Amino acid sequence: MMRNAWLIPLLPAVSFFVILAVGKRLPGKGAEVGILALAGSFVISVASAVQWITAGEPEAVERHTTWWQVGGVEVGAGIHIDGLAVMMLVVVTFISLMVHVYSTGYMHGDRRYTYFFAALSLFTAAMLTLVVADNTLQLLVGWELVGLCSFMLIGHWWEEVPNSSAAIKAFITTRTGDVGLLLGIITLFFAAGQSFDIVNLNRLALEGEIGRGVLLAGAVLLFLGVMGKSAQFPLHVWLPDAMAGPTPVSALIHAATMVVAGVYLVARLYGVFFEAFSIEAGGFNLVAVIGGITVLIAAALAFVQDDIKKVLAYSTVSQLGYMVMALGVGAWTAAVFHLFTHAFFKALLFLGSGSLIHAVHSNNMSEMGGLRRFMPTTYRTFLVGSLALAGIFPLAGFWSKDEILLGAALNGYPVFFWVGLVGAFMTAAYMTRACYLIFAGEYRGHGHPHESPASMRVPLQLLAGLSIVVGLIGPGLLGETLKFSHWVTFEVPGVEEVVEEHDFSVPYAAGSLAVALIGIGAAAGVYFRNLWPRDLARRNPLAARAKTILVHKYYLDDLFVHGVIRTIQYPLARAAYWFNQRVLDGVVNGAGQGARRVGRFTYDVIDQRVIDGAVNGAGATAEEGGVILRHTQSGRVQQYAAALFGASAILALALVFVT
Amino acid sequence: MIAQNVAFWSLAVAMVAAAYRLVTTQNVVRAALFLAVVLAGTAGQYVLLTAEFVAWVQVLVYIGAVVVLLLFGVMLTRAPIGAASGLDNDQRAVAAIVALLVLGALGAVLLDAFGDTELVFGEVRRSAEVADAIFGQYVVPFEVASVLLLAAVVGAVAMARRD
Amino acid sequence: MALNQFLLLSAVLFSLGVYGVLARRNSVLVLMSVELMLNAVNLNLVTFGAFHQDVLGQVFALFVIAIAAAEVGVGLAIVLVIFRNRADVDLDKVDLMKG
Numbered sequence: 001m002m003r004n005a006w007l008i009p010l011l012p013a014v015s016f017f018v019i020l021a022v023g024k025r026l027p028g029k030g031a032e033v034g035i036l037a038l039a040g041s042f043v044i045s046v047a048s049a050v051q052w053i054t055a056g057e058p059e060a061v062e063r064h065t066t067w068w069q070v071g072g073v074e075v076g077a078g079i080h081i082d083g084l085a086v087m088m089l090v091v092v093t094f095i096s097l098m099v100h101v102y103s104t105g106y107m108h109g110d111r112r113y114t115y116f117f118a119a120l121s122l123f124t125a126a127m128l129t130l131v132v133a134d135n136t137l138q139l140l141v142g143w144e145l146v147g148l149c150s151f152m153l154i155g156h157w158w159e160e161v162p163n164s165s166a167a168i169k170a171f172i173t174t175r176t177g178d179v180g181l182l183l184g185i186i187t188l189f190f191a192a193g194q195s196f197d198i199v200n201l202n203r204l205a206l207e208g209e210i211g212r213g214v215l216l217a218g219a220v221l222l223f224l225g226v227m228g229k230s231a232q233f234p235l236h237v238w239l240p241d242a243m244a245g246p247t248p249v250s251a252l253i254h255a256a257t258m259v260v261a262g263v264y265l266v267a268r269l270y271g272v273f274f275e276a277f278s279i280e281a282g283g284f285n286l287v288a289v290i291g292g293i294t295v296l297i298a299a300a301l302a303f304v305q306d307d308i309k310k311v312l313a314y315s316t317v318s319q320l321g322y323m324v325m326a327l328g329v330g331a332w333t334a335a336v337f338h339l340f341t342h343a344f345f346k347a348l349l350f351l352g353s354g355s356l357i358h359a360v361h362s363n364n365m366s367e368m369g370g371l372r373r374f375m376p377t378t379y380r381t382f383l384v385g386s387l388a389l390a391g392i393f394p395l396a397g398f399w400s401k402d403e404i405l406l407g408a409a410l411n412g413y414p415v416f417f418w419v420g421l422v423g424a425f426m427t428a429a430y431m432t433r434a435c436y437l438i439f440a441g442e443y444r445g446h447g448h449p450h451e452s453p454a455s456m457r458v459p460l461q462l463l464a465g466l467s468i469v470v471g472l473i474g475p476g477l478l479g480e481t482l483k484f485s486h487w488v489t490f491e492v493p494g495v496e497e498v499v500e501e502h503d504f505s506v507p508y509a510a511g512s513l514a515v516a517l518i519g520i521g522a523a524a525g526v527y528f529r530n531l532w533p534r535d536l537a538r539r540n541p542l543a544a545r546a547k548t549i550l551v552h553k554y555y556l557d558d559l560f561v562h563g564v565i566r567t568i569q570y571p572l573a574r575a576a577y578w579f580n581q582r583v584l585d586g587v588v589n590g591a592g593q594g595a596r597r598v599g600r601f602t603y604d605v606i607d608q609r610v611i612d613g614a615v616n617g618a619g620a621t622a623e624e625g626g627v628i629l630r631h632t633q634s635g636r637v638q639q640y641a642a643a644l645f646g647a648s649a650i651l652a653l654a655l656v657f658v659t
Numbered sequence: 660m661i662a663q664n665v666a667f668w669s670l671a672v673a674m675v676a677a678a679y680r681l682v683t684t685q686n687v688v689r690a691a692l693f694l695a696v697v698l699a700g701t702a703g704q705y706v707l708l709t710a711e712f713v714a715w716v717q718v719l720v721y722i723g724a725v726v727v728l729l730l731f732g733v734m735l736t737r738a739p740i741g742a743a744s745g746l747d748n749d750q751r752a753v754a755a756i757v758a759l760l761v762l763g764a765l766g767a768v769l770l771d772a773f774g775d776t777e778l779v780f781g782e783v784r785r786s787a788e789v790a791d792a793i794f795g796q797y798v799v800p801f802e803v804a805s806v807l808l809l810a811a812v813v814g815a816v817a818m819a820r821r822d
Numbered sequence: 823m824a825l826n827q828f829l830l831l832s833a834v835l836f837s838l839g840v841y842g843v844l845a846r847r848n849s850v851l852v853l854m855s856v857e858l859m860l861n862a863v864n865l866n867l868v869t870f871g872a873f874h875q876d877v878l879g880q881v882f883a884l885f886v887i888a889i890a891a892a893e894v895g896v897g898l899a900i901v902l903v904i905f906r907n908r909a910d911v912d913l914d915k916v917d918l919m920k921g
Contacts, residue, residue: 635917638852642750642757642844649760656768663823671831678835678858682842687851694854697835701861704828708872710880713887717864720887725857725894732850732898736905747845748914754844762837769829776825781875788877789884797881804888811892815899821906 001047002061002081008044008089009128011037012096016121023114030114031104034121038097041128045089052086053487060491062134062199072194080134080198083488084267084336088131091343092257096124098459099252102351105455106248106358116156120252123149127257131264135196136185139265143181143229146258147174153253154245166244173238177228181265184221188272191218202271202492210275219276222265223287230262231317232324233294237557239317240301243309243363247354250309255316255350256343263323267336270327270490274498279330282412288328292419294321297554299426303433304550307363308353311434315389316346318423322404329416331407332499333485338404340484341396341471345388348463352382355456356438359449365437367446372439374449377457379439381464386435388467390428391516393509396471398516402509403474406502421515428519436527475504667707674700683747687733691726698722712786828869835862849901849911853894860890 015037023030052058064078079085100120107116123146130142148171155167189196191214192204204210210218226232231239242254253259266273266287277285298317305311319342326335355378356371357363372379388395391402401424408417443449451457469478476483490499525531536543552558632643677696684690698721705714793801839862842855864883871879905911 633920635920636748636914637916638748638754638844638846638913639750642753645840645844646753646757646760649757649764652764653760653767656764656771667823667827671827674831675834675838678838681858682838682845682855687848690851690854694857697858698861701865704831704865705868707823708828708868710868710872710883713864713868713880713883716884716887720891721857721861725891728891728894728898729850729854729857732853732901735902736850736911748847751845754841757844758837758841761840762833765833765836766830769826769833773825773829776873778823778825778828778869778873780872784875784877789880792877792881793884800885804885808888808892811896815895818896818899819902 001044001051002086003063004044005048005061005079005081005085005089005132006063008041008048008093009125009132011041011044011125012121012128013125016118016125019114019118019121023118028104030117031100034117035097035100035104037121038093038100038124041124042090042093042097045086045093048081049086049090052081052083053481058083058487060199060493064134075137075196076135077138078134079132081132082491084264084490085131087336087340087488088264089128091340092124092127092131095256095343095347096120096127096252098347098351098463099248102251102354102456102459103246103248105453106354107246110246112156116153116246119149119152119156120248123153123253123258127261130261134198136188136198136201136269137196139198139268140181140185143225143261143265144178146253146261147171147178147229150174150242150253150258153249154242156246156249157244163244166238166241170238170242173235174228177225177235180221180224180228182225184218184223184225187214187218187221191215198268199492201269203495205272205275206492206495206498208275210272212276215272215276219273220286222269222272223290226262226265226324227290228262229265230259230320230324231294232262232290232321233297234556236294236298236317237553237560240305240310240313240553243307243313247309247350247357250313251347251350251354254313255346259316259320260323260339260343263320263327263335263339266324266327267332267339267490270332271492271495271498273327274330277328279328280498284413284415285328288325288413288416291321291323291325291328292416294318295325295419295423296321296426299423299430301550301553302426302430304547306366308356308365308368308434308438309350309363311365311430312346312349312353315349315427315430318427319346319389322401322420322423325416325420326404326407329404329408329413330411330500331404331502332490333488333501334400334403334407336488337474337484338397338400341388341400341467341474344463344470345385345396345467348381348385348460348467349389351456351460351463352378352385355452355460356382358452358456360445360447362445365434367444368438369441369445370439370443371449374443375451377451377460381460382438383435384464384467386431388471390431390520391424391512392428392520393513394468394471396467396469398509398513399471399474402504402512403502405512406505406508407500409508410502411500421512424512425515425519425522428516429523432520432523433527436524440528663707667704670700670703670707674704685747688730691730691733694729695722695726698726709780709784712789825869825873829866832862832865832869835859835865847912847914849904849913850898852913853897853901856897857890857894860886860893 012034015033019030019033023033026032060080060082062078062080064076066074066076068075100117103116103120107113110116126142126145126149128142130139130146133139133142151167151171154170155164158164158167185196188201188210191210192201195201195204205215228235239254239259243250245254273279273287277287279285279287295318298314298321302311302314302318305314319338323335323338323342326332326338355375356368359371359375359378360368362368384395388397391397401420405417405420405424408414408420472478473482473484476486480486485501491497522531526534538544549555632639674697677693677700681690681693681697684693698717702714702717702722705711705717836859839855839857839859842858843852846852846855864886867879867883867886869879871877871883901911904916908915
């Protein structure tokens with residue numbers, strides 16, 4: 001089945017076209033096509049996963065077709081199926097399937113229902129293409145396509161200007177990063193002797209065959225793309241605004257799948273990053289630093305949000321920071337495992353928030369409250385998701401976050417261990433705050449909230465169940481074959497292992513659990529018992545200043561808009577405009593004017609005077625000649641006689657003198 | 660010889676002068692009279708050329724009939740009798756040139772051909788010989804000429820009839 | 823007497839007749855000029871007849887005279903008809919063939 005893994009991206013791609021073509025006329029308005037295709041992809045993915053996991057010593061399956069080849073450059077498409085790919089395939093297809101089913105309820109009656117499902121299919125196809133890619137070009141294609149789909153889906157309700165603005169912001173910000181990605185791919189292509197192949201790149205990097213400088217440049221450029229797509233500081237600003245899109249979109253794209261594309265890129269090309277940033281050495285490196293900063297600043301921002309989706313968005317940014325940081329400290333398996341678990345509980349939390357929004361018709365937590373009475377299923381599943389995110393034993397997040405902290409500590413990155421720990425505290429705290437505001441106390445809204453329909457409830461329940469169970473494969477508690485690090489490994493054929501595995505350590509686990517519990521306790525105390533920090537900003541001016549900074553998101557958006565965009569917009573754009581109007585248009589207009597003048601000249605002089613003159617002249621000559629000659633036909637005999645006599649006299653004279 | 664030359668030249672001058680006046684006078688009747696003078700002068704020349712019969716026929720027919728006929732024509736067409744302007748049309752210059760050309764051509768040919776040829780008269784010619792020639796050798800042209808005269812008369816009458 | 827003096831005389835008369843034919847407006851005057859021309863020709867003929875001592879010249883001249891008379895008759899008849907139709911014998915006005 002792994003050999004047929006190329007079907008996995010193909011089915012949603014076909015479904016995209018089918019939905020566009022005939023979707024509107026179908027009874028389910030195209031949704032059934034999408035669900036069917038996704039179900040098929042999911043089945044094949046699971047089958048491939050089973051095949052991989054149950055194989056004793058599995059070898060990566062590679063299939064490749066060449067599109068064209070010029071000189072030393074070969075461009076083609078292919079699949080590279082190994083543990084990492086199989087894991088991603090299962091996650092992506094499953095979450096996408098859940099979101100598809102959920103959307104039939106959530107998006108019911110929407111103005112562009114069919115189009116939505118078409119875009120979902122296209123997105124899934126693109127993400128899967130990215131996942132199975134065996135060369136950086138194909139990865140780039142998938143990467144760009146998911147960016148496009150994200151833009152389309154964020155701006156799904158583009159009639160409202162904030163939505164289209166958010167879509168543009170997302171697209172431009174990730175595009176900024178994508179410049180780096182493209183340059184990085186090109187750099188590595190040339191550095192690796194004109195090869196796009198990922199396995200080849202990893203091998204050459206790890207064996208030291210790529211120059212240090214070039215390798216570092218390539219890795220940094222790639223990382224720029226990662227920063228854009230996976231919302232790392234400072235290119236994280238688009239993700240909270242992307243919440244303007246429909247909640248299923250947020251769940252699929254901005255929680256579980258698209259944003260992890262950057263993490264996936266680093267994980268795939270880990271040989272390049274490992275070598276370039278000397279991750280083995282410990283201390284500090286760019287990847288870890290950026291990841292660490294992201295963890296903390298995003299968690300801080302989650303404390304001051306009123307919009308439930310924004311809380312979850314910042315939470316996602318923070319967790320992505322965890323993944324990137326983990327990769328930066330050499331904890332590859334931990335990062336990938338956290339990606340895996342995070343997908344489930346973050347999707348759960350988003351779909352749960354969708355259920356809440358659907359019920360109270362508002363995103364704001366200030367209009368919620370006391371909803372545990374009205375929406376029990378949503379309450380329970382949301383709680384499970386929050387606990388999983390906070391890292392409470394035995395839920396999924398506990399195992400994965402713990403592994404990250406373990407890796408940071410044991411690989412020689414003590415600073416990042418503490419960063420992770422603080423982050424865990426903050427995560428637990430802000431999720432408690434969110435749960436308190438939503439489910440506890442009295443209902444502050446105006447409507448009549450009720451539980452959501454089954455099409456929305458069932459995915460929540462499924463995901464909640466999985467959030468409980470899925471973490472257990474981390475330490476291998478569900479069997480050695482299922483142990484995550486057993487079947488998901490970073491391997492480059494012919495190269496020694498780079499990733500160090502650390503076994504589960506009880507002290508570290510206990511420590512992170514304790515911190516999480518303290519976080520919950522602290523937040524609970526603040527909110528339930530009105531402890532000292534409650535409403536601190538109102539009493540303490542320093543705290544108020546801090547809160548203002550947080551509310552303004554560290555003024556980053558203002559910096560980007562005024563600093564970067566306005567600088568480009570006004571002077572550069574004006575310069576470009578001037579150049580366009582004066583130089584380019586001048587040339588073009590000049591050419592046009594010149595042509596016109598030539599045309600005028602041709603018309604006036606050549607056509608009118610010369611040619612028409614010649615023609616008219618010929619006519620006039622003929623006419624004048626006729627007028628003149630007409631006089632010989634005067635009808636007067638004596639003139640004829642004169643001519644006769646004259647001519648004969650002349651002839652006679654001529655004859656006489658000639659002979 | 661001298662007498663003939665004197666006669667010739669006096670007649671010639673008179674003829675040329677009259678001919679010139681014929682073509683330039685503005686009086687139609689005077690033109691007819693000048694024509695008569697020319698014709699008379701010609702008759703005189705004929706006599707000098709020992710062609711007496713032709714000379715008298717000339718006087719009889721030309722002066723006696725043709726000029727009278729022309730005068731009749733003048734009268735019948737109410738041609739202005741007396742001086743009247745505009746008897747010349749506006750191509751006088753061209754006509755003069757053409758006339759000069761003709762004169763030039765003829766003159767050149769004649770001078771070239773008969774530069775100094777003398778006119779010598781042999782034996783005396785008698786009118787009887789003319790009659791012999793006409794009714795002998797050239798009787799057919801004579802008959803034809805009479806038919807032609809008949810035709811002319813008939814034609815003229817037919818044309819000029821008032822009906 | 824030189825031959826040429828008669829011939830030149832007839833040439834002068836003939837040229838004057840040509841002038842008259844071409845330059846005169848009145849049809850009768852044109853006829854008169856034609857007579858002048860014919861007369862000049864006659865003189866020429868007779869001169870050559872005398873020169874060649876052949877009576878043919880005179881015979882020819884007689885015929886010419888006869889024909890000239892006929893021609894004047896017919897010509898005047900035509901002029902009369904024209905005059906009857908137009909009340910004018912101005913040749914300049916007879917331009918029906920104009921153009």
